[in-house]
Amino acid sequence: MEKVSILIGKGVQKITHLRGGGGSALPGLVVERINPNFMKKILSKLPYGVVVISGTNGKTTTTKIVSELLQKQGLKVFTNNTGSNFVRGVISAILQSIKLNGKFDFDIAVLELDEAHAVKFTEVAPIDYALLLNVQRDQLDRFGEIDHTAELLQKVATATRKTVILNREDPRVSKIKAEHVEYFGLSNQLIKKFPSDDDLISKKQTKSSSQTAKVIFQDLKNNRATYIADTKNYTVNLKLKGAYNAFNVAGAIALCHCILPDVKIKKFFDHTANIESAFGRGESFTINGAEVELLLVKNPSAFQLSIASFADNDCDYMIAINDKIADGRDVSWLWNVNFSQLPKIKVVSGIRAYDMALRLKYDNISVDNIIEDLPTAIREFTSNGKKHKRIFATYTAMLEIRKIISGKSIL
Amino acid sequence: MTIKILHLYPKEMNLYGDHGNVLAIKRRCEWRNINVEVINYEPGDAIPKDIDIIFGGGGQDSGQSKIEEDLQRIGPKLKSMVEDGAPCLVICGIYQLFGKYYRTADGTKIVGANILDIVTNAGPERLIGNVIINSYGFGEIVGYENHSGLTSIGPNAKPFGEVASGAGNNGKDGTEGCHYKNCIGTYLHGPILPKNPKLTDFLIKKALERKSHTEIKLQKLDDEIEHKAHTSAASRPR
Numbered sequence: 001m002e003k004v005s006i007l008i009g010k011g012v013q014k015i016t017h018l019r020g021g022g023g024s025a026l027p028g029l030v031v032e033r034i035n036p037n038f039m040k041k042i043l044s045k046l047p048y049g050v051v052v053i054s055g056t057n058g059k060t061t062t063t064k065i066v067s068e069l070l071q072k073q074g075l076k077v078f079t080n081n082t083g084s085n086f087v088r089g090v091i092s093a094i095l096q097s098i099k100l101n102g103k104f105d106f107d108i109a110v111l112e113l114d115e116a117h118a119v120k121f122t123e124v125a126p127i128d129y130a131l132l133l134n135v136q137r138d139q140l141d142r143f144g145e146i147d148h149t150a151e152l153l154q155k156v157a158t159a160t161r162k163t164v165i166l167n168r169e170d171p172r173v174s175k176i177k178a179e180h181v182e183y184f185g186l187s188n189q190l191i192k193k194f195p196s197d198d199d200l201i202s203k204k205q206t207k208s209s210s211q212t213a214k215v216i217f218q219d220l221k222n223n224r225a226t227y228i229a230d231t232k233n234y235t236v237n238l239k240l241k242g243a244y245n246a247f248n249v250a251g252a253i254a255l256c257h258c259i260l261p262d263v264k265i266k267k268f269f270d271h272t273a274n275i276e277s278a279f280g281r282g283e284s285f286t287i288n289g290a291e292v293e294l295l296l297v298k299n300p301s302a303f304q305l306s307i308a309s310f311a312d313n314d315c316d317y318m319i320a321i322n323d324k325i326a327d328g329r330d331v332s333w334l335w336n337v338n339f340s341q342l343p344k345i346k347v348v349s350g351i352r353a354y355d356m357a358l359r360l361k362y363d364n365i366s367v368d369n370i371i372e373d374l375p376t377a378i379r380e381f382t383s384n385g386k387k388h389k390r391i392f393a394t395y396t397a398m399l400e401i402r403k404i405i406s407g408k409s410i411l
Numbered sequence: 412m413t414i415k416i417l418h419l420y421p422k423e424m425n426l427y428g429d430h431g432n433v434l435a436i437k438r439r440c441e442w443r444n445i446n447v448e449v450i451n452y453e454p455g456d457a458i459p460k461d462i463d464i465i466f467g468g469g470g471q472d473s474g475q476s477k478i479e480e481d482l483q484r485i486g487p488k489l490k491s492m493v494e495d496g497a498p499c500l501v502i503c504g505i506y507q508l509f510g511k512y513y514r515t516a517d518g519t520k521i522v523g524a525n526i527l528d529i530v531t532n533a534g535p536e537r538l539i540g541n542v543i544i545n546s547y548g549f550g551e552i553v554g555y556e557n558h559s560g561l562t563s564i565g566p567n568a569k570p571f572g573e574v575a576s577g578a579g580n581n582g583k584d585g586t587e588g589c590h591y592k593n594c595i596g597t598y599l600h601g602p603i604l605p606k607n608p609k610l611t612d613f614l615i616k617k618a619l620e621r622k623s624h625t626e627i628k629l630q631k632l633d634d635e636i637e638h639k640a641h642t643s644a645a646s647r648p649r
Binding site: 146330355358359362370372 | 425427428429430431434435438471539540541555557600601602605606636637639640642643644647
């Protein structure tokens, strides 16, 4: 049955590919229909099992960190890095990697799944490890889901057979119960830099919890991050950008050490140094001799963390806000972000450039240029000065900017 | 002179950036050298004396159920303030709860604070998208709505405006919001005040006049960015 499914699935993949469709879910859909146990059978054979990484923010980067750290230890890692982070997408990714004879030559699966799909996944396949990052408000036109999301993650934790790794500092995540739990956390000095969703809106500050954490993110100076694991200090010069990515490293290493307890934890820290940011998550480009970083901001908490990580008076800043469906049609969420740590902004751009300029005005931050057209805005922003440059952009603005920069149409 | 803004339930009712409205009032006072104090009111708190502006925003259903009982408790106090001419802006969830009742999909009737002559019944679908209204007295207003409750206005209140694009109170009678004395209830997020500065200044002016018992002429501000953001929002599809 598996071989028939593979054949059919690969066939559909070929046809959708020939017809020019990206169609990454269709082959998965077909196989899911004809053989509902397909994924379970394939994944159950993996000697190190299945890892699920979920939460509102940081899944893509954390999945990349975990996959690369395990690969460094010689494991063959299967991951859904095409961004198809739902069940059918995972099946499609399996179909792409599996041999026609049914050989699925991997040791472990590391899967990025959003909260709702992670629950669906647990219903059709086993999970051995889960790393749960955070529960934060997504774009605000989704309605009132934050408590519901925490319940979804609880279901994922309950279904996990070995260890669940939890963010100790997120109140909705740290209260999740499971048979075997490990935590990753922040030092007291860093906690105020990482507002939980409640801290963003309430006058009552959430306090650090008392559970012992396997890995603690201690401090970050420039890109030099320090961690504590089992009372020892570790220092890493990260290529990854930003404090929140440095925090994701703590979760990733806690997870990797649960999977491979015989590997010295120092090795994981050492190998983290070479890991680079994922697509659009702090990618860097060099334009006219200056480094330009592109930072995706998709919701208020991510934007707030990005500002906490990247506010710097020696940088030039640009912010690009679109309101297409993938960005969220409603731009009200900009008012749930506090911009007051940022210096003056050189350019604001995108379809809702004037909304962004208005938002900055009410935080008393000055804006040099308001240019709705993105190519013109990028040309202006990169035209002079060797100063380090940072661009915060919503999803579709990020894609457009990436195209402008990599197409070199403006250089 | 200090203007005191009472921000109702900032923790429970905090969706859609509505607290940007408080920031808009605050800044437009500060830019005119008027002192401002914002009081974040949470359930169980006492309402301080000498409140000048009342504000409440939208929230998710779980937030709404947490505040219903408390709003019952402070309702009479808020009502007497509104009757006395205190300027007030309530959005979406609190707008509904300032009315007579909200009837949920299963027929449960949640009694409101009875400050505005409106009733709301749960509707079959969410009404979501950009909105433009022609208001009575504040010109064109832009915002973003996201609600399923359908509101009707009784004889003792007028609508805030008529819908030019969008659904408004109920998607049927073409009305949006409710205006009673100096209290405005509306479904518009955005948040509503920053892109509609005339409305912000109305609240500030009424607050100062009620406090000083004299007519006030507010100092003019440069609203170029406000107007451009308004125009840009008005040009977006539903």
